[in-house]
Amino acid sequence: MMSNDSRHAEILAEVAGLMANFHGREYLGDIDENTRFFADLGLASIDAVVLGETLQAHYGQPLPFGDLMAELGRREDRDLTMGELVEFLAKHLESRSEGTSCRS
Amino acid sequence: MPKLNARGMSFHIQQAGEGSDVILIHGVTGDLSVWFLSKAIQELGTTHRATAYDLRGHGYSDVPPDGYTSGDHAQDLLAIMDEIGAPKAKIVGHSFGAVIAAHAAAIAPERITAVVFSDPYFPALRHLEDASKWGHWKAFRLEAEAAGVTLSDEHWYDLDKFFDQVNHLNDERMLKFRQAVGLPAMTRLLRLGKTTCGADTKAVAGLTTELIESIKAPSLAIYGAASPFLATADFLSERLPNCRTVTIPNARHRAPEENPEAFVHAVKTFIESVDA
Structure with missing residues (x-):
């Protein structure tokens, strides 16, 4: 059983890898848990919709991104940190099977 | 991501649920994410097949150099309806998306069975607003x-x-x-x-005052209580034969973002009243 910290670090690395070539990315730079999706990465909420699909395909399971988007829509600053995204994924991902394939 | 081809272009679409069709049309400079952030697509998807798409030039759809009048967008909408197999639909448009919705309802009344106009400002009715x-x-x-x-x-x-x-x-x-x-x-x-x-976006493009007044489908004009376009709301409720009005508290021009709960509740209540 992996510790929460290393699980989080693993998910963050996976998300950062998926985002390295993500459409709509305007600014390059390292991604850590404090990186903000909109203010720092220059992404827009439409990119979040598409990233949600990319992550579901990557992990091969449905995830409640509709709920996450609705929650985001009710935030004052409308922004999401990578740490929060990782937290969401860690909460909803079933224990990952070994054979999960990586899609580009 | 789901794409479909219509009128020689690729459009990004998202769908939720099963049932009769409801199509969501965002405003100029926006994209379909507004329907996720407001929770409209998730909520409508519990009772209908809800479809949202990125307008040409927006989000993840193709960006042709021209063809951005309400008439062009209305033809896109009708072609997208053909592609998803929706002979008829109820349509919900916000801001310029509502101008597109009006244009489609006016030129294809047999296909558009109900319309929600969320805070539009019509080029032909510019004289009404300050x-x-x-x-x-x-x-x-x-x-x-x-x-x-x-x-x-x-x-x-x-x-x-x-x-x-x-x-x-x-x-x-x-x-x-x-x-x-x-x-x-x-x-x-x-x-x-x-x-x-x-x-x-500023062009009347055939959507004249007379054409707007000809829309007979049941419609809902939904405006922010502090919308700058309340004169247009009055015009719609007075001149359209089957239009009612609702105002959303604590909202100006962008009720789906400013008060999403009240906005989605009003839309859903109206759509279900048309179904009944």
Whole structure:
């Protein structure tokens, strides 16, 4: 059983890898848990919709991104940190099977 | 991501649920994410097949150099309905999306069975409204000014003038401007600024006062209580034979973002009343 910290670090690395070539990315730079999706990465909420699909395909399971988007829509600053995204994924991902394939 | 081809272009669409069709149309410079952030697509998807798409020039759809009038977009909508197998649909448009919805309802009354007009301002009805009341624009203008970009008040509705004023900014000033006004996707906005969208959005394009008045489908005019376009709301409720009006508290022009619960509740209640 992996510790929460290393699980989080693993998910963050996976998300950062998926985002390295993500459409709509305007600014390059390292991604850590404090990186903000909109203010720092220059992404827009439409990119979040598409990233949600990319992550579901990557992990091969449905995830409640509709709920996450609705929650985001009710935030004052409308922004999401990578740490929060990782937290969401860690909460909803079933224990990952070994054979999960990586899609580009 | 789901794409479909219509009229020689690729459109990004998202769908939720099963049942009779409801189609969601965002405004100019926006994209379909507004329907996720407001929870409209998730909620409508519990009872209908809800479809949202990125307009041409927006989000992840193709960006042709021209063809951005309400008439062009209405033809896109009807072609998308063909592609998804929706002979008829109820349609929900916000801002210019509602102008597109009106245009489609007027030219294809046999296909559009109900319409929600969320806070539109019609080019043909420009005389009804005092543009200086648009508080959102005033706030935006002050923020832009703080970032060193002066936007003319006289051209508030004038997207192409707006694009002219920001197109020349260098990277550093653009970043400052973008951060000041909270527009994260400047690349897309500037891409749109190179099309005829700005000018086309102002064009009557055949959607005359008479054509707007001819819409007989059940409709709901939904406006923010502090919307700058309440004269247009009055016009719709007085002149359209089957239109009722609802105002959303604590909202100006963008009720789906400013008060999403009340907005989605009003839309869903109306759609279900038409179904009944």
